[in-house]
Amino acid sequence: MNAQVGLIAVVPVRDGAIPAGGLEALAESRGHGVLVGTDLEAAVVDTRGVTSRLILAPTTSCAPRVLAEAAAAALSAHAPHVAVVIPASPDGRDLAPLLARRLDRALYAGATEVAEHRVRTARQGGLAIAQFDVHRPFVATLQPGVRGVDQHFTDDPEIVRIDPSNSMPSAVTTDEVLPPDVSTMDLAEAPRIVGGGAGLDGAERFAKLAEVSKALDASMGVTRVITDRGWVSHERQIGTTGVVVDPRLYVSFGISGAVQHTSGLGQPDHIISVNTDAHCPMMQMSDLAIVADANDVLEALATKLSIETERGVA
Amino acid sequence: MSADARFDADVIVVGAGPAGSCAAIELARAGRRVILVERGPFPGSKNMYGGVVYPRILDELIPSWWETAPVQRWVVRRSTMILSESNALTIDYRNPAWAEPPHNGATAYRPDFDNWLAQHAVEAGAVLVTSTTVTGLLRDAAGRVSGVRTDRPDGDLRAPVVIACDGVNSFLAKEAGLYPHTDPANFTLGVKETLALPKHVIDERFNVRDDQGVDIEILGGTSGVNGGGFVYTNLDTVSLGVVLKLPKLAAQKKRPEEIIAGLKSHPAIAPLVEGAEVKEYSAHVIPEAGLSMMPTMVADGLLVAGDAAALCLAAGIWLEGVNFALASGMYAGQAAHEALTRHDVSAKSLKAYTERLNATFVLSDHKKLRKVPGLVLSDRVQQKYPGFVTGVVERVFRVDNPNPKPGLRRIVREERKRAGIGLRDLLKDGWTGMRGFG
Amino acid sequence: MSSSIGRDRVSVAVCLKWVTPVGRDDDRFAGVSAADQAALESALMWAERTGADVTVVTVGPVGAERALRDALACGATRAIRIDADPSAPSSDVARVVAPHVASASMVWCGDYSLDRGSGSFPAFLADTLGIDQALGLVDVDLSDPERIRAVRRLDGGRREVLSITARAVVSVEGSVARLRRAPLRALLATNDAAISVHAAALIGEETALVPFRPRARVLPAPVGSSALDRVRTLTDAGGTPSRSETVELSPDAAADRILAALREWGYLA
Ligand SMILES: Cc1cc2nc3c(=O)[nH]c(=O)nc-3n(C[C@H](O)[C@H](O)[C@H](O)COP(=O)(O)OP(=O)(O)OC[C@H]3O[C@@H](n4cnc5c(N)ncnc54)[C@H](O)[C@@H]3O)c2cc1C
Numbered sequence A: 001m002n003a004q005v006g007l008i009a010v011v012p013v014r015d016g017a018i019p020a021g022g023l024e025a026l027a028e029s030r031g032h033g034v035l036v037g038t039d040l041e042a043a044v045v046d047t048r049g050v051t052s053r054l055i056l057a058p059t060t061s062c063a064p065r066v067l068a069e070a071a072a073a074a075l076s077a078h079a080p081h082v083a084v085v086i087p088a089s090p091d092g093r094d095l096a097p098l099l100a101r102r103l104d105r106a107l108y109a110g111a112t113e114v115a116e117h118r119v120r121t122a123r124q125g126g127l128a129i130a131q132f133d134v135h136r137p138f139v140a141t142l143q144p145g146v147r148g149v150d151q152h153f154t155d156d157p158e159i160v161r162i163d164p165s166n167s168m169p170s171a172v173t174t175d176e177v178l179p180p181d182v183s184t185m186d187l188a189e190a191p192r193i194v195g196g197g198a199g200l201d202g203a204e205r206f207a208k209l210a211e212v213s214k215a216l217d218a219s220m221g222v223t224r225v226i227t228d229r230g231w232v233s234h235e236r237q238i239g240t241t242g243v244v245v246d247p248r249l250y251v252s253f254g255i256s257g258a259v260q261h262t263s264g265l266g267q268p269d270h271i272i273s274v275n276t277d278a279h280c281p282m283m284q285m286s287d288l289a290i291v292a293d294a295n296d297v298l299e300a301l302a303t304k305l306s307i308e309t310e311r312g313v314a
Numbered sequence B: 001m002s003a004d005a006r007f008d009a010d011v012i013v014v015g016a017g018p019a020g021s022c023a024a025i026e027l028a029r030a031g032r033r034v035i036l037v038e039r040g041p042f043p044g045s046k047n048m049y050g051g052v053v054y055p056r057i058l059d060e061l062i063p064s065w066w067e068t069a070p071v072q073r074w075v076v077r078r079s080t081m082i083l084s085e086s087n088a089l090t091i092d093y094r095n096p097a098w099a100e101p102p103h104n105g106a107t108a109y110r111p112d113f114d115n116w117l118a119q120h121a122v123e124a125g126a127v128l129v130t131s132t133t134v135t136g137l138l139r140d141a142a143g144r145v146s147g148v149r150t151d152r153p154d155g156d157l158r159a160p161v162v163i164a165c166d167g168v169n170s171f172l173a174k175e176a177g178l179y180p181h182t183d184p185a186n187f188t189l190g191v192k193e194t195l196a197l198p199k200h201v202i203d204e205r206f207n208v209r210d211d212q213g214v215d216i217e218i219l220g221g222t223s224g225v226n227g228g229g230f231v232y233t234n235l236d237t238v239s240l241g242v243v244l245k246l247p248k249l250a251a252q253k254k255r256p257e258e259i260i261a262g263l264k265s266h267p268a269i270a271p272l273v274e275g276a277e278v279k280e281y282s283a284h285v286i287p288e289a290g291l292s293m294m295p296t297m298v299a300d301g302l303l304v305a306g307d308a309a310a311l312c313l314a315a316g317i318w319l320e321g322v323n324f325a326l327a328s329g330m331y332a333g334q335a336a337h338e339a340l341t342r343h344d345v346s347a348k349s350l351k352a353y354t355e356r357l358n359a360t361f362v363l364s365d366h367k368k369l370r371k372v373p374g375l376v377l378s379d380r381v382q383q384k385y386p387g388f389v390t391g392v393v394e395r396v397f398r399v400d401n402p403n404p405k406p407g408l409r410r411i412v413r414e415e416r417k418r419a420g421i422g423l424r425d426l427l428k429d430g431w432t433g434m435r436g437f438g
Numbered sequence C: 001m002s003s004s005i006g007r008d009r010v011s012v013a014v015c016l017k018w019v020t021p022v023g024r025d026d027d028r029f030a031g032v033s034a035a036d037q038a039a040l041e042s043a044l045m046w047a048e049r050t051g052a053d054v055t056v057v058t059v060g061p062v063g064a065e066r067a068l069r070d071a072l073a074c075g076a077t078r079a080i081r082i083d084a085d086p087s088a089p090s091s092d093v094a095r096v097v098a099p100h101v102a103s104a105s106m107v108w109c110g111d112y113s114l115d116r117g118s119g120s121f122p123a124f125l126a127d128t129l130g131i132d133q134a135l136g137l138v139d140v141d142l143s144d145p146e147r148i149r150a151v152r153r154l155d156g157g158r159r160e161v162l163s164i165t166a167r168a169v170v171s172v173e174g175s176v177a178r179l180r181r182a183p184l185r186a187l188l189a190t191n192d193a194a195i196s197v198h199a200a201a202l203i204g205e206e207t208a209l210v211p212f213r214p215r216a217r218v219l220p221a222p223v224g225s226s227a228l229d230r231v232r233t234l235t236d237a238g239g240t241p242s243r244s245e246t247v248e249l250s251p252d253a254a255a256d257r258i259l260a261a262l263r264e265w266g267y268l269a
């Protein structure tokens, strides 16, 4: 491949970590990307199979302006006039507008699909899609979790290295980076999710569900029926009008598996479901489908888990 | 008035429902400083009712109101249905003239209607404060009402007159000690579903067109709980609801949603609402006992209007409250203005309000119909009459050849006996009904 | 505390977006997001500590003045409405706002607007003003107003702890602060408060919308993980997935079975 492809990914890298959606952005651009940030060599390893050609633009800090300057310089030198896709991770969302300004391009934020001349973005809280046909280079951010990652390349990527750029004084400085905490984690980024639906019969069940989630190192998600009832706030809703998630493990209690729910579920490696109806779609797609009262199982599980943690402490 | 500085306004009106907005319009037009306090985010936002308003009383206040009022459909058909288990007797009246100004009744959504009315108050100069709940009355040294306390910081408002238009179960009228006692038997619970259907489907099923609408009042069909039902057509929704006697509801341990579901599946109702999607479910209490439960409506510095004063007419084939609220609000506003002009806002001076209510339909309708709610909601009328009436009609229309047609008198006697209604009771109810409705 | 007056006075700005909910094209249901309210509350608290003036700015129709009046009643000093189409690209919206907040030492925004919601306006604004940004804050500590300590959401559940000094554009999530209720007397006073209105030319964006359909996700490459089994089961038309198992169990046995499965799959030690 050469520098004239129509789409290139720009992935902000913080201390060697590829952000949520970073690999998807690289897959969207067919393996052609710029890594910008700190400790890039470590990140390169994690892109194997997904990347064919990488430009590394190292920086000494991850301040948005620093990343934007470095990415703009790299693109101007090595891929001018090429449309840019950036993962809509926190750092990606920070970077994208600044980069768009530096390249004097339009920004399409929160896209579900990005191609050289076409961008689709979700609108109206996910109920509709807007399609843009674009004939000038642009910058877009791609929603993590919507695409998935396919791997095309067996060889290591071809790599272009750019000299490190200098940091600049800033009114905003990073004091430290705190490790993940499942109870505050964004659902979209949670590797394990415990979900609850209308089969759980009261608001207080969801306090219990949160407890069990925490004990399993998982985040809690729910169906729209539950957020409509006001039992759990909307940011915990999984599905087309909620959060699109992509956990490795999904454990569901009393969820029927409506398409609006499951289409936001990603592709977990393992699914366990508890439901009184053995034939509902959620049970059908489970690795382990348990026919039982979800409320009782939840209680039993909570009891067992609290015993286990106590024993663990003792 | 030199006292002005102590006051934030001449009058504080609590509640921007139909009663409150009319009071505010009257006062603001008379040049009074009015603050209209409403707890919802906008007037009407949380208000519910069955669905039909009779706004003729607005003719003076808002000339040609029909040109701007947010109306869904003009009622040209009024039906009264008597439902037994599976039969129905409908008396249907149609008057196309009601589709033309000055009209009669109209279906309207309260968030639209109340907001429209409140905007007239604002245009006239009233100050509307929303998302603010009145939590109590302020009194001066002499114990006269002199303002309200609200739930906002720095939230006391002072005025020589307060008009309580805060709806059924008025917390202000109670706090002022104007309700001697409250008996749950005086209230009914109204529950309603708003059902979405395409306009053309409604037009066909209800046999109307354009902006014509239908008002159906129902006796029976409430799963044995004393009460009644209604079906009203909006542009592309149908309001279907039941009104249920509270103590009976509690005693029978039935949930209102079950009773609505029962009505919806009645063979006479089901085809009307088949396939409709429930857009909204709401519930509200109705002061139903009429005259017998009305509070004292004036105190020093205080007037009570609308549902807050129990001025709601729920009497079987009538379910009217908005028009009474509009009128009483207007009269309360006028009385307050006159009392302020006299520099005397004592109960005695404000009494002109009650006199006006007595002199107009507001109380004369209630007086005339005072026995009707009790009759309509009585066990006999509720439990026995629907079966009796539909039984009679069934036999009148049944062709049972070769048997000859039986005489009407015989049918009535046999059906009356079968329904377990004593002749004496039937005559008594008939008499009460004649006098009550007459 | 700054006691200086006039042009040197410290000032802070808040950007509020007036949003009409989807499918209800009706101003009665419009309002500002919880995030914008949190931004306003944070700015008011910051101003109380620094003695700063608070300017609230919106780009939108006349209905949006309701939000500005509420903000004034809550304690904001000045309100500006820019009469222009807020559906224009965020970059352009930011350009028309910038001159009105140019003297502010801090500009507070919500992290996302409720309708188009790209979260990009604050970054565009920072760039136009040539100042730094701290966006998507989940926690803000104002005890030292000269040096705000804040926590920002990163991905993978990580959090970045930041120190923020003037001048910067910050955006906050709705959970950061709960807006105070406006005192009644202040609310009455703002009914005829002066709002300065400026016209600007912005060209709104018109796009054709189609109903949402989730994009078909590509399958991960078969690398011998359990994902492979899933690919197999997915392509195994009609047949029951090989690993899948349906059991009817008592609650207690069900809990044990779940824990056993989680151990087997390596989620629990
Ligand atoms: C435009 C649109 C967008 C939507 N977006 C979303 C979205 O983003 N996310 C979303 O989740 N939904 C969404 N929905 C709603 C979706 O269609 C479903 O209604 C919803 O997902 C169902 O939630 P549920 O599984 O909790 O409830 P139900 O479908 O009611 O299922 C409850 C399940 O619990 C089981 N159950 C009952 N009692 C017990 C018991 N005691 N023990 C165990 N199991 C029990 C039942 O067998 C059933 O399977 C959307 C709908 C529309 C129209």
Ligand SMILES: Cc1cc2nc3c(=O)[nH]c(=O)nc-3n(C[C@H](O)[C@H](O)[C@H](O)COP(=O)(O)OP(=O)(O)OC[C@H]3O[C@@H](n4cnc5c(N)ncnc54)[C@H](O)[C@@H]3O)c2cc1C
Residues within 6 Å of the ligand: B014, B015, B016, B017, B018, B019, B020, B037, B038, B039, B040, B043, B044, B046, B047, B048, B049, B050, B051, B052, B053, B054, B132, B133, B134, B135, B165, B166, B167, B168, B171, B189, B190, B191, B192, B241, B283, B284, B285, B286, B305, B306, B307, B308, B311, B312, B319, B320, B321, B322, B323, B325
């Ligand atoms: C199920 C049902 C069906 C009905 N059907 C009909 C019908 O078809 N036709 C008809 O004419 N009538 C009908 N009615 C009756 C009608 O709704 C009432 O009579 C009418 O609304 C009374 O108007 P109002 O202004 O007195 O009170 P409301 O409409 O109740 O208004 C009171 C206002 O005060 C506000 N408020 C209350 N407390 C406070 C406080 N503390 N501080 C600030 N604000 C406060 C409320 O938010 C509200 O806006 C029906 C009622 C019910 C329940």
Ligand SMILES: Nc1ncnc2c1ncn2[C@@H]1O[C@H](COP(=O)(O)O)[C@@H](O)[C@H]1O
Residues within 6 Å of the ligand: C015, C016, C017, C018, C033, C035, C036, C039, C057, C058, C059, C060, C086, C090, C093, C108, C109, C110, C111, C112, C113, C114, C116, C117, C118, C119, C120, C121, C122
């Ligand atoms: N039209 C607008 N007027 C004022 N502030 C705005 C406007 N649009 C966006 N903002 C601000 O920018 C934040 C993020 O919005 P957005 O970039 O549209 O998601 C909002 O929460 C507001 O604080």
